[in-house]
Amino acid sequence: MAEMLEVSGLTKRFGGLVAVNNVSFSVREKEILSVIGPNGAGKSTLFKLISSFLKPTTGEVRLKGERISGLAPHIAARRGVVRTFQETTIFKNMSVRDNVIIAHHLRSKASLFGFFLGTGAAKVDEAAFGQSADEILALLGLSSLANETARNLPHGHLRALGIAIGLATSPSILLLDEPFAGMNHDETMRMVEMVRRLRERGLTILLVEHDMPAVMKISDRLVVLNFGQKIAEGTPSEIQADEKVIEAYLGSEDEAIGL
Amino acid sequence: MTLSRNIKIAAVVVFLAIVFIAVPAVISASGRFDLYYTLTSVALLSIASAGVWLTFYIGRINIGQGAYALMGGYVSAILVMNHGWSFWLTLPVAGLFCAAASVLIGLPILRLRGVYFAMVTLVLTEVARLLALALPITNGAKGIVSIPLPGALSVFGITLIPDFATLQNSRLAFYLLAVTLMVACFAVMYRLVNSRIGKLCQSLQQNEELASSIGVNIAYLRVIAYAVSSFFGGVSGAIFAAISQSIYPSSFTVTDSVNFMLNCFLGGLGYVFGPMLGTLVLYFGWDLLFQTGQFQLLIYSGLMIVLMLVLPNGLLSLAEMTRKKG
Numbered sequence: 001m002a003e004m005l006e007v008s009g010l011t012k013r014f015g016g017l018v019a020v021n022n023v024s025f026s027v028r029e030k031e032i033l034s035v036i037g038p039n040g041a042g043k044s045t046l047f048k049l050i051s052s053f054l055k056p057t058t059g060e061v062r063l064k065g066e067r068i069s070g071l072a073p074h075i076a077a078r079r080g081v082v083r084t085f086q087e088t089t090i091f092k093n094m095s096v097r098d099n100v101i102i103a104h105h106l107r108s109k110a111s112l113f114g115f116f117l118g119t120g121a122a123k124v125d126e127a128a129f130g131q132s133a134d135e136i137l138a139l140l141g142l143s144s145l146a147n148e149t150a151r152n153l154p155h156g157h158l159r160a161l162g163i164a165i166g167l168a169t170s171p172s173i174l175l176l177d178e179p180f181a182g183m184n185h186d187e188t189m190r191m192v193e194m195v196r197r198l199r200e201r202g203l204t205i206l207l208v209e210h211d212m213p214a215v216m217k218i219s220d221r222l223v224v225l226n227f228g229q230k231i232a233e234g235t236p237s238e239i240q241a242d243e244k245v246i247e248a249y250l251g252s253e254d255e256a257i258g259l
Numbered sequence: 260m261t262l263s264r265n266i267k268i269a270a271v272v273v274f275l276a277i278v279f280i281a282v283p284a285v286i287s288a289s290g291r292f293d294l295y296y297t298l299t300s301v302a303l304l305s306i307a308s309a310g311v312w313l314t315f316y317i318g319r320i321n322i323g324q325g326a327y328a329l330m331g332g333y334v335s336a337i338l339v340m341n342h343g344w345s346f347w348l349t350l351p352v353a354g355l356f357c358a359a360a361s362v363l364i365g366l367p368i369l370r371l372r373g374v375y376f377a378m379v380t381l382v383l384t385e386v387a388r389l390l391a392l393a394l395p396i397t398n399g400a401k402g403i404v405s406i407p408l409p410g411a412l413s414v415f416g417i418t419l420i421p422d423f424a425t426l427q428n429s430r431l432a433f434y435l436l437a438v439t440l441m442v443a444c445f446a447v448m449y450r451l452v453n454s455r456i457g458k459l460c461q462s463l464q465q466n467e468e469l470a471s472s473i474g475v476n477i478a479y480l481r482v483i484a485y486a487v488s489s490f491f492g493g494v495s496g497a498i499f500a501a502i503s504q505s506i507y508p509s510s511f512t513v514t515d516s517v518n519f520m521l522n523c524f525l526g527g528l529g530y531v532f533g534p535m536l537g538t539l540v541l542y543f544g545w546d547l548l549f550q551t552g553q554f555q556l557l558i559y560s561g562l563m564i565v566l567m568l569v570l571p572n573g574l575l576s577l578a579e580m581t582r583k584k585g
Contacts, residue, residue, distance in 0.1 A: 053472075072476075073472060074472075077472055078474045082474075085468070085469065089468065090466070092466075094465070103473040105474055115455040122455065
């Protein structure tokens with residue numbers, strides 16, 4: 001399988017603290033790869049580096065061979081690396097459907113001025129985005145809530161909306177920031193199903209996550225971080241048997257690594 | 260937004276008939292020609308306030324519109340007085356000058372949010388006043404006075420607008436100019452807000468990080484919105500200078516900047532026509548309270564506080580509430 005995303009020698013220093021230290025790995029096309037690690041392992045920093053929300057101190061991130069690290073986040077998004085957010089980050093005063101429609105923005109061919117004048121290109125865009133938004137909402141089971149104001153959605157649906165927003169940008173790789181955080185068992189299972197469906201549609205997914213059972217269930221491969229360094233990489237069963245990983249999680253329940 | 264297309268068109272026609280026909284008719288019947296000046300001021304202030312409203316729409320509290328109104332006034336006055344330009348040419352130039360200045364100023368300061376942006380813009384008004392005092396070209400505290408009234412505007416020998424100085428009633432002419440520009444300004448604003456650009460602005464207001472993650476160039480959009488806002492400020496300042504035939508460093512002060520903001524609050528930040536209604540009510544409200552003498556400011560402030568408590572979404576939210584109940 002071809003490599004979609006390549007992370008090489010990525011390092012981020014905040015003053016004296018090395019949050020991410022020389023991390024390298026790659027994500028293959030149509031793969032679900034999870035980055036896990038104990039609290040403070042540098043997962044979130046790594047996530048922000050890959051989505052260009054932070055600039056690396058050294059090292060680089062490449063998408064299909066093209067360097068994307070160091071670009072502004074909106075440019076990285078246009079290249080096809082799109083993230084969701086850990087918190088329930090949505091446009092809370094817009095309707096659910098408008099949230100998804102606006103997220104189509106980077107696909108639009110009309111200019112700002114074109115939108116102002118309502119040119120033909122702008123109208124074509126509007127119609128196409130509306131249709132695409134409805135499809136995405138249906139895929140994520142949000143159709144019935146399309147006209148609801150986003151801030152009124154229950155927790156689980158908010159997370160789904162966050163993913164719908166990401167999907168609307170038609171990314172090459174979707175980065176999910178703790179998609180299972182704060183979810184109960186049923187919600188987690190539904191989210192696992194949803195993420196799988198996305199992959200079946202041909203999407204490559206990288207996720208950062210705490211919830212070990214869910215991660216073990218969903219991932220093709222995992223990368224384990226501890227103190228900013230990569231300590232292991234492999235399939236779920238390889239990771240579960242890895243001594244370094246067990247050591248890193250020592251003191252926590254066995255359950256925490258899905259055993 | 261639930262109004263049907265026909266009702267919207269009817270509302271626009273009624274509005275145009277009121278400002279262009281009914282108001283002049285009533286004024287000439289009643290002989291209250293001073294009202295022209297008042298209503299002209301309201302129209303011009305509402306243009307400046309519309310600019311402020313647009314910066315609110317991208318999530319920035321703008322208390323600096325006075326700076327651009329002052330700048331626009333000076334640009335127009337200097338071009339007319341020192342370079343013999345026609346007022347009509349200085350009008351767009353003043354707007355564009357302010358827009359260009361706001362791009363340079365906005366690039367660094369629009370990175371700030373919330374109270375930090377508000378504070379910087381507040382200082383901006385004061386900086387503009389001090390600059391006007393200090394620069395040689397602005398003639399210091401003496402200001403620029405005896406600015407001629409706008410001359411005739413002719414295109415290909417056809418006089419579109421007569422020379423204001425030859426008119427018997429230049430007040431009416433200024434009134435018509437001001438309301439025409441106000442109508443144009445709010446038409447532009449309405450279109451902006453109801454096109455994709457409005458949604459993009461809202462996305463900025465509600466979550467800049469998320470907007471950026473879906474590919475919105477937030478820095479660019481912020482600067483564009485701020486430039487449009489400052490353009491309106493500059494144009495309204497330029498006409499004020501022409502009406503009063505003078506411009507001083509104190510023509511627009513921090514108080515004016517604050518008032519532009521209050522106009523938006525009062526009308527409603529969620530409604531594109533909010534600044535127009537807000538300006539009208541605030542301007543006339545203040546005048547009506549004049550009779551209360553020393554209690555004017557006290558009653559005015561008290562009423563403002565009550566209004567903000569009772570109607571946090573502005574006067575226009577009343578219309579929405581009644582529509583929902585009905």
